[in-house]
Every structure is written in C-alpha cells, then in structure tokens.
Amino acid sequence: MNKRFVCRVAEDGQILLPPEIHELLGFGRVECEVKGERVILKKTTPDYVFQWTPASDRDDHT
Secondary structure, eight states: OOOOOOOEEEETTOOEOOHHHHHHHSOOOOOEEEEEEEEEEOOOOOSSOOOOOOOOOOOOOO
16 A cells, blocks of 8 residues: 655654554554655564563562
8 A cells, every 4th residue: 555644753853643554553663764765664573572470479488
C-alpha cells in the first residue's frame, strides 16, 4: 500500500504520527531508515526475547 501522510515534527524532534499509521504499525518499536530526504518506518520484531521469572519462595533463606 502506498499512501502519503503529512506528519508534524515537534520542537523537540518527535514526529507526530497520524492515527492511520498507528493502526498499521501498532505500538512499540519500529525500524527507522533514512534514504536521502525520506524516512522509512517499518514494524520490527526483536531478534531475541528474554523472559525473567523470579525464583519461588524457598523455606531456607540462605
């Protein structure tokens, strides 16, 4: 899908995305690539996911 959007850049450099882009990319991390005067955003998934599970309570607190 090719569609153009006009986005606003805030004074602090944040790019304010319209709701349609939020629906396409969702929330979380995106990959950002700059080609000349173009900025390309891609939905990304991490290479690794770590999950920490706390140890269960033990009777001996040594």
